[in-house]
Amino acid sequence: MTDMARKLQHAGHHMGVPAQELDLAAGEMRLRFDIDRRRRRRAAGAVVAALLLMGGAGLLVGTRVRPQIARAPGVPEFPVASASEQTVTLNDGSRATLLAGAELHRVSPSAGADIVLRLAAGTARFDVARQDGRVFRVLAGTVTVEVVGTSFTVERIAEGARVVVQHGRVKVAWADGQRYLDASDSGRFPPERRSTVVPIETPLPAAVPPAHAPATSPAPRSSMPRPSWRALARAGEHVRAYEALGKAGPGDVRDDPVDLLAAADVARLSGHPDEARAPLRRILSRHRDDSRAGLAAFTLGRVLLDETHEPRGAAEAFALARQLQPDSPLVEDAWARQVEALVRAGDTAEARALAQEYLSRFPAGSKAKQVRHSAGLR
Amino acid sequence: MSAFDVGAAYRRWAPYVANIAARLLGSREDVEDVLHDVFMAAVKGLRNLRDPEAIRGWLASVTTRVVSQRLRARGLRRWLGLGSVPEVNRIVAPGASPEEQALLARVYRVLDDVPIKERSAWILRMIEGDDLASVATACGCSLATAKRRITAAQARIDEVLHDD
Numbered sequence: 001m002t003d004m005a006r007k008l009q010h011a012g013h014h015m016g017v018p019a020q021e022l023d024l025a026a027g028e029m030r031l032r033f034d035i036d037r038r039r040r041r042r043a044a045g046a047v048v049a050a051l052l053l054m055g056g057a058g059l060l061v062g063t064r065v066r067p068q069i070a071r072a073p074g075v076p077e078f079p080v081a082s083a084s085e086q087t088v089t090l091n092d093g094s095r096a097t098l099l100a101g102a103e104l105h106r107v108s109p110s111a112g113a114d115i116v117l118r119l120a121a122g123t124a125r126f127d128v129a130r131q132d133g134r135v136f137r138v139l140a141g142t143v144t145v146e147v148v149g150t151s152f153t154v155e156r157i158a159e160g161a162r163v164v165v166q167h168g169r170v171k172v173a174w175a176d177g178q179r180y181l182d183a184s185d186s187g188r189f190p191p192e193r194r195s196t197v198v199p200i201e202t203p204l205p206a207a208v209p210p211a212h213a214p215a216t217s218p219a220p221r222s223s224m225p226r227p228s229w230r231a232l233a234r235a236g237e238h239v240r241a242y243e244a245l246g247k248a249g250p251g252d253v254r255d256d257p258v259d260l261l262a263a264a265d266v267a268r269l270s271g272h273p274d275e276a277r278a279p280l281r282r283i284l285s286r287h288r289d290d291s292r293a294g295l296a297a298f299t300l301g302r303v304l305l306d307e308t309h310e311p312r313g314a315a316e317a318f319a320l321a322r323q324l325q326p327d328s329p330l331v332e333d334a335w336a337r338q339v340e341a342l343v344r345a346g347d348t349a350e351a352r353a354l355a356q357e358y359l360s361r362f363p364a365g366s367k368a369k370q371v372r373h374s375a376g377l378r
Numbered sequence: 379m380s381a382f383d384v385g386a387a388y389r390r391w392a393p394y395v396a397n398i399a400a401r402l403l404g405s406r407e408d409v410e411d412v413l414h415d416v417f418m419a420a421v422k423g424l425r426n427l428r429d430p431e432a433i434r435g436w437l438a439s440v441t442t443r444v445v446s447q448r449l450r451a452r453g454l455r456r457w458l459g460l461g462s463v464p465e466v467n468r469i470v471a472p473g474a475s476p477e478e479q480a481l482l483a484r485v486y487r488v489l490d491d492v493p494i495k496e497r498s499a500w501i502l503r504m505i506e507g508d509d510l511a512s513v514a515t516a517c518g519c520s521l522a523t524a525k526r527r528i529t530a531a532q533a534r535i536d537e538v539l540h541d542d
Contacts, residue, residue, distance in 0.1 A: 005504055011478035012505035016397035017409055028388045031417050035384060
């Protein structure tokens with residue numbers, strides 16, 4: 001063996017994926033359900049082939065073969081406790097596949113349109129029939145998973161649950177938080193308590209490097225670096241970015257508008273809007289001259305109005321957005337949303353005055369209808 | 379094999395498959411998807427295997443095949459200008475010295491331009507440390523072909539590293 005070969009083999013021992021970095025539970029669930037799906041498809045294919053054969057035989061003998069219409073299975077008796085893998089079909093056509101040891105209860109009335117189920121134990125996958133306007137919710141300990149037209153798996157773990165989304169989108173809620181998961185996302189809920197981004201009203205730690213300085217991570221060195229939260233955020237994977245940022249710690253957010261805006265987006269788009277406020281406020285307090293300050297103010301207004309329900313603060317943020325960038329394309333939006341925020345804050349007189357000012361300045365403005373409606377003007 | 383056994387097999391063998399996949403791919407990217415594809419493809423064969431060594435060999439051959447498909451797709455994406463070469467350092471553990479990390483990065487850069495069959499055989503032999511018979515089994519070829527592929531990849535590596 002040559003010297004280089006020895007070196008390579010030695011170096012090769014360091015290459016690989018540490019077992020603790022593999023989400024074996026999620027992988028196993030995905031595998032089981034895909035095997036099950038393949039089995040069902042094959043069974044359906046066999047039925048179709050048999051029907052075709054029967055049809056062909058019927059034609060040969062000159063008799064009509066009436067195909068059997070598949071009968072919908074009856075509504076299952078709840079609670080369902082499965083000794084082995086079992087699939088139950090609900091009254092709306094949605095299906096729940098319970099792995100061995102799972103126990104599923106129906107909380108909502110069996111004939112009702114809305115479906116609320118409680119997973120008392122084990123693991124179950126839900127293939128939800130799309131139906132506008134109705135609620136499909138699974139309670140698992142302190143966690144609630146709510147969906148509209150999707151497939152997802154819930155595994156009870158202690159008081160919480162692991163959720164894996166196969167298709168579509170779900171909202172996972174727990175006592176003091178919520179998060180949206182898209183296809184292929186998974187997570188354990190409630191998440192561990194940790195502050196992902198800058199705490200509200202708290203200055204960044206002194207260790208935060210100056211703007212444009214390279215990022216430093218206080219987290220212990222992983223045996224195999226995962227993508228940074230910034231890379232994940234750029235790829236649109238905000239839930240994973242949030243988790244990565246949580247591991248990296250708040251010190252990993254640089255004190256510059258680009259990084260702070262990215263951190264705010266990660267918090268906001270991963271279902272943690274309350275944690276988006278601090279980085280946005282930091283931009284407004286320390287980088288007000290930056291060209292992105294107006295966008296930060298507008299985003300803060302949206303978070304406060306739509307997510308954290310703080311209309312007074314939202315009105316101030318929208319006013320600041322207008323003031324910082326009066327010529328921005330967002331200015332009309334900021335104006336309209338400020339009117340809406342003032343109405344929601346109960347300050348209708350100020351809202352009307354602001355609405356009239358908008359209408360006089362932008363008589364044919366794109367938000368004229370919205371502003372009139374919000375302020376109750378004819 | 380029942381569904382429960384599939385899960386047990388997955389938990390038992392997934393780390394092994396993930397390591398081979400990462401070394402063959404040269405990156406952490408796609409490892410979970412490869413794992414899934416390997417077990418979806420291997421489940422039928424696993425049903426008939428009891429000996430751990432046989433299972434190991436079977437999984438290595440399925441992993442090699444699945445990774446080869448991925449590498450072909452990756453090559454196509456690169457050819458179309460839609461993808462980039464992954465960083466080898468992303469799967470190198472901290473235990474590797476800077477010199478080893480640099481060596482691996484250079485070697486994998488060369489391997490990105492080596493035919494996939496030769497690349498796989500070489501990685502299994504030189505990085506994974508498999509014997510020639512195991513390499514031949516995993517690559518689905520004869521012993522002589524496995525040797526030829528390893529030699530061809532090695533020649534290319536020697537040539538480039540020598541030039542460097």
